[in-house]
Amino acid sequence: MIEAPVGAQDVAAERGPAATAARLLAAGADLFAARGFHAVTTHDIARHAGVAAGTFYLHFKDKSDLYRAIAQRTVAALQDRLDAAAPGRGTRDGLRARVAALVDFADQHRDLVRILFRAGTKDASVEAEVLDELAARIAQGRSASVAAGEMPRDLDPGVVSQALVGMLARVIAWWVEDPTRIAREDLIETLTQIQLAGTHPPAGGHSKRPEAKLREE
Amino acid sequence: MIEAPVGAQDVAAERGPAATAARLLAAGADLFAARGFHAVTTHDIARHAGVAAGTFYLHFKDKSDLYRAIAQRTVAALQDRLDAAAPGRGTRDGLRARVAALVDFADQHRDLVRILFRAGTKDASVEAEVLDELAARIAQGRSASVAAGEMPRDLDPGVVSQALVGMLARVIAWWVEDPTRIAREDLIETLTQIQLAGTHPPAGGHSKRPEAKLREE
């Protein structure tokens, strides 16, 4: 649906199985984003897509199947964006570019982001998969940094990747709900900042207990 | 249910309306944690609590009502713990103590934590409330630090509070799912570290990018 032809919004515009599937995907995205997984029926989706109730099952096994398809496509599209926006793997500019890509993707696909990142709208069985995969990818990415000696030894990479995923998912979902809360530029800057600071050694010595420095608060 | 007598698990042990409500609360916590909100029926809960189906409605308006009651009690209990564990408001030790309290609470009440922090298992209507409230509390706490000049002015407090909530919720839920992933001590240390670093100026000059640029927006 992400790549669905622009004309897909005028329901029932296109003919053929591919177009029907695309319309169902789009309808699902709309409705799941608006009401959450459980408050949407397959009839709703079919009606919204301009097809008969039975047609749904010609294209998707069941409601979760459609949900999964939407999530997967969204994740894939997001990954593409992030990969495309990674000039320097471990550099600040690279990080910033990826954060910007994430923010822009969220801005352009609010529905999908809401489905992906907003808790409680999902099918429990699909639930974990998406964010878990993101976390795994981040963890992978971190290994490089760790190997490069950038990550402190006392920051568990599992924890850090979960922390980053949780943070990004929640902040993005929060922002998408009302983008006037903070300007795009500031959001990108803040997220970059936090990420850098939280996972890279703060200045030279980040020793486990830099009490001296912190005591003064 | 948090403070329910240990003997409560042998179903139907106690008499009286208070005991019945407590059993329903406990049964709900068990089942919601195991299967998520939507996969549990009021009949399940009643059976699990050793009472008749109709009895459920003598104590709770409906399924969401029970859910809300569980969430509220859990949040309240957690708050108490956190408040009790706050020797120095803005100190590293204070922060560490609160993180430790959170981790211990999670360890002792895995079911409740799973209900509270694990996304997608909840009633959409209750969903946001819990974490939003935590975020609000964190945001409040931060204002002090900001006023004290500890927080860099280019870190939007709204973003930071959302980021912290998202991070903590996800990491805790992840850890609770399998506490062997990382030792309690290390988890506490890592979380403390990330939180400190991510929200406090890393040493003297914190921003990689000269403020001048960001200020003018």
Add this chain to the structure above:
Amino acid sequence: MIEAPVGAQDVAAERGPAATAARLLAAGADLFAARGFHAVTTHDIARHAGVAAGTFYLHFKDKSDLYRAIAQRTVAALQDRLDAAAPGRGTRDGLRARVAALVDFADQHRDLVRILFRAGTKDASVEAEVLDELAARIAQGRSASVAAGEMPRDLDPGVVSQALVGMLARVIAWWVEDPTRIAREDLIETLTQIQLAGTHPPAGGHSKRPEAKLREE
């Protein structure tokens, strides 16, 4: 409840079984009149009467039993009034007096009249009884007139009694719903008039086809 002590309205005022029964009767009359038989629960009635749910069954077998008790008492009270207001059995003045008694009773006990005469608010099993009994009484009364040669032979007494009951019940229920529709005096006059005319020979010859006279319309 018709004869209930005046103080019964301040719920739970009186003690003792008789007072409790009276309060249940009064509560039932209130609620049945307002919502109809099926929309009232025994809990509603008990609460309205200021007693516990179980107490209801100490005084009445079930909901229908209470309903029946209310209906019977009302009918009995109405009968008393009608009997008291019958100076001349077959005279116009006697008829008028009975009509007036009926109208006044309705005016004073709108709730009860609504229960008795307003269709669809009743328990089907109790339903017929009340009006059927009234019809039977009227039919009895008519026998006298018929025997006296006052009733035309082509007016079946069964039909006439049903017709009168149906007419009176509906008109009274209609009037009670909004007594400003017509003045008490006019209502009484009209009902007397209709009853006289409809059941007595119109003038001298009431022959089966007095076309000549009626043609002029």
Add this chain to the structure above:
Amino acid sequence: MIEAPVGAQDVAAERGPAATAARLLAAGADLFAARGFHAVTTHDIARHAGVAAGTFYLHFKDKSDLYRAIAQRTVAALQDRLDAAAPGRGTRDGLRARVAALVDFADQHRDLVRILFRAGTKDASVEAEVLDELAARIAQGRSASVAAGEMPRDLDPGVVSQALVGMLARVIAWWVEDPTRIAREDLIETLTQIQLAGTHPPAGGHSKRPEAKLREE
């Protein structure tokens, strides 16, 4: 359902949504007439119609909706009959023809008449509508007569129309319950008679208190 093909009683005979709806209508009429509104469940109706429980809701919003549909169709069919049987608006023959049409309709559709005219078997919300509408129609018809000076001024038209409706509904419901009570011809004659006499001036002077004249009964 009134015009349903005679073969409709052999359940599930016809295919297609229209036939299903017709079967539900017929099943509803049967059951409502036999047991009253509240004693019938949608499952009963579906079973009686030979369809699955859920199918009911494909054709009717809920039980009241089906009831309303039955009532409306019945009223419409009755109206058609009455309109067709009105050669002379205000003549005795016209009146008699309409009464005959009513009686015959009742004879042919006892179930429907029982639903329509028998009090207490209905949904309270639908309850009033039917008879109220009939009363309104009668009241309208009367206006003509009144304008023509045929109706005495002391017979309130509101009262008269309510009286007629109450009378007809009750007598018809009574007769339908056991048509051997009185021969069709005699019923028609009696109803015509009562209606004429009760609502037209009895002979020449109908003045409000023509005591002298009425004394002679």
Add this chain to the structure above:
DNA sequence: GATGAATGAGTATTCATTCAT
């Protein structure tokens, strides 16, 4: 007599899914 917590059968209603056309 009175209480009120507990019962559990009863009922309306929804909805994922199938299948004959």
Add this chain to the structure above:
DNA sequence: AATGAATGAATACTCATTCAT
């Protein structure tokens, strides 16, 4: 491929009624 009527299991919720205290 598409249709849409039909299915029927699932489920929330109600309420008359009981009974131990």
